[in-house]
Every structure is written in C-alpha cells, then in structure tokens.
Amino acid sequence: MSLVLVHREPNKAPVPADVPVWRTCLREVLFFNDEGAAALVGQPIVERDAYQLLLEIICGLRSPMLGETQVMGQFKTFLGTLGQGHGPLRKTGQRLLSEARTVSERHLRQLGSRSYGSATRKRVAGCDHIALIGTGALAQELLKFLPDEGRPVDHWGRRTTPGAIGDHSAKLPPASSVMYRNLGAAEGAPLSMSSTALVIAAPVPSVLVDRVARRYPDLRMVVDLRAETDLGPLDVAAPIISLAELFAEIEAARRESVAHVEAAQADVVQFSREYELRDELRPFGWDDLCA
Secondary structure (H helix, E strand, O other): OOOEEEEEOOOOOOOOOOOOEEEOOOOEEEEEOOHHHHHOOOOOEEHHHHHHHHHHHHHOOOOOOOOOOHHHHHHHHHHHOOOHHHHHHHHHHHHHHHHHHHHHHHHHOOOOOOOHHHHHHHHOOOOOEEEEEOOOHHHHHHOOOOOHHHOEEEEEEOOOOOOOOHHHHHHOOOOOEEEEEEHHHOOOOOOOOOOEEEEEOOOOOHHHHHHHHOOOOOEEEEEEOOOOOOOOOOOOOOOEEEHHHHHHHHHHHHHHHHHHHHHHHHHHHHHHHHHHOOOOOOOOOHHHHHO
16 A cells, blocks of 8 residues: 555645545645545655654644644544545554654653643642633633643633633633633632632733632642733732743753654654565565575
C-alpha cells in the first residue's frame, strides 16, 4: 500500500465519497489510494513525507501545545472507524501509534508547562474547585484547561445574564461543569466548602477580587494574572502566585523543551526513513540470505 494523503484546514471543501478523513479542530487529513485522486482535491503528500507528517501530528509536534496527547487519542478513535476495506491503512495507523508512543515516552513526557493554561492547571491541580475571574481571551484559554474531569468552575464576569458563557462554550472540555456568576453580585453566602483556587484573568480591582475570595472559605491559593500594578493589594490569607512567577516558569520550560523537541524530531525522521525502506530491506524475502 502507498501512503497518499492531503493535509488541509478543516471543512475547506467537500470530501469525496469513500475517502477516509481524520478531522481535528486544526486540520483534516484525507487518505487516498493514488496520487491522481488526491491531486483532484489538494496537494498530495506521499509515502515518507506523508508518514513523517502524520507522526509529527500524532506526537503533538504540530500542536499549539507541544507534546500534547489528545491528538493521539483522536487518531486512535479515527482508526476504529475504518471499515474492512481499509485494512492496510489501519495497519499503517497502528504502526504510527506505536512509534508515536515511543517518541512521546522518550522525549515529550518531560516537557514542562509552556502556556498560561497548562502552567495554571499544574499549579491548581490539588484543588477541588476553581473560581475564575474574567471573560476575555485569556480567561477563555484558561477554560480549556481548568475543568479537569468535570471539576467545577465558577466563571465570574461582568455580564448580567446568569449561565452565559458566550460563544466559547462549545470549546469547553467534555463533561465540564462551568457556572457563570455576575461580579456585580459578588458578595453573599459561601459558594463552596471544597478546596478552591482563585484565578484572576482580568484587570479587576483587588477590592472586588476580595469579595469573590470571601465566597470560598477553603481558599488554598490565588493565581493572579493581572499585569496592571495599580489595582491595589489583595486581602487574602492564601498564597498568591503572580504573573511574573508564572511567566518565568513558562519561559524556563520553553528553553528546556528545545532539546527534547529536537530529539523527538530526530526520532520521527528515523522512523519515517524506516517506513520508506519497509519493502526494500529484503526484496527477495528470506531466501536471499542463503543465495
């Protein structure tokens, strides 16, 4: 079987009938039996180049968050949808998964947190409840990371419509438990007795943050991502992790990740080369050893 694919942005054009397509939020990959058919819908990528591209994607080397494993699970799910007529593709896919796991275990598990979302999630991992202040771009990015395994998140903002998460709700992780709360009504009875982390992702005055903090008697930490310095000091007993601290952690992880990513890329190139040579190692079968 020749590996022929077209790699493009998702939903760019209709997909021909009977063409397997693997979709993620960033891309779609169409698999073909020959270059001619692939050329009708895009630029064909074949054999070694196709294998290398897929391996990079599955390993998370083409993801905004380097080394993330979600895409590997998505590819495994895709293989499970293939019908009986796509046995060779399924076999190649299993090989890709096996080698992607090898690359990840060797090099990518050691990567640290390289975004505000992942770094914040790491810091609040021990808390059972999250209170997030802010509804802008940073807050929406954090919402992708904070509701781990259905962990409840109180999402505080200035809108007046309870329960409104906006147009970003469809991007929340599965089984997310996010409750929108109005900052204009911050004072009141306790909202949760569970261990809570408060994350500030908007330039909200500290006096208003303090009102939110008092709603959580078991406040374990505050992650303060405000860049402004004129918002006043916080009046909380919990430890405060500043934006500068989190940024330093992210930068250190980025610098350290360079060597790991280069080593992973070298393995990907080697595995792709071995795939290219799969039919050339013993072109005459085992009999040629005794010739």
